[in-house]
Amino acid sequence: MLRMADISRERCRTGIEGLDHILNGGIPRGNTVLITGSCGTGKTTLSLEFLVHGALWGERSMYISVTEAPEKLVENMINYEFFDKKLITEKKLILVDLQEIYVKLGLEKLEFTLEDVNILVSQIVKMVKELGVRRLVIDSITSICYRLTSKEQIREFILHLGKELSDLGCTTLLVSELLPSSPGYSQYGVEEAIADGIILLGNMERRGDLLRTLQVIKMRGTTHSRAKYVLDLTSIGVLLAPMLKGGSVEVR
């Protein structure tokens, strides 16, 4: 049975069938969702697939990359059966190097002031508005938060960004990098409290195998399963299967 929360909000289908199923149709449009997990858990891969599906369906998609050069990302995407290079040449999928934005805005510094943060948010919002971006990924938000000097600033930054993007109807994934041993769902503990949703990716050892896992911790605007799923990265995209119980040890 669908509850009120499920029918009242328009959905942004991720195109990852298993995930859309877990979310009862997709991410409520305009949500800001944290994709969190340690290194190698599949955050970048899942986020890119979300954008590629959107672009194929005619929703302009933008990937703001902090840690990896856009050219390298394209190389990785070529492995996908559903990827078409035309998405990039026709600017349906736009790859942006944050380093270049920093240079343009004079933000090549280790620590940002509140003013710097506001300049950065304005620039991102401006690009989204002018280009009509419907899906945005920032990979990673952690590397931006690293330049902020207090939890208060991080809170302000994510709240401000999330509000502006939501008003534009842009659905956003913020990639969050966790240290393998860190408690909670985000590096600074603030990000997880503010985000509309949290999708946790992890590793789990099972009878000598290291499995990738996915769990939706929260998602405002929809009911969803909170069960843990096994995540498989394949050439046809992310596949999710229910986790069989027993014999597993969690390793983040």
Ligand SMILES: Nc1ncnc2c1ncn2[C@@H]1O[C@H](COP(=O)(O)OP(=O)(O)O)[C@@H](O)[C@H]1O
């Ligand atoms: N289509 C695929 N099939 C198999 N393995 C993949 C595929 N795409 C990515 N991988 C592997 O998955 C790993 C994790 O990917 P990535 O998304 O970069 O993780 P994260 O962003 O969480 O660090 C990488 O080691 C990569 O080689």
Ligand SMILES: [Mg+2]
């Ligand atoms: Mg990554």
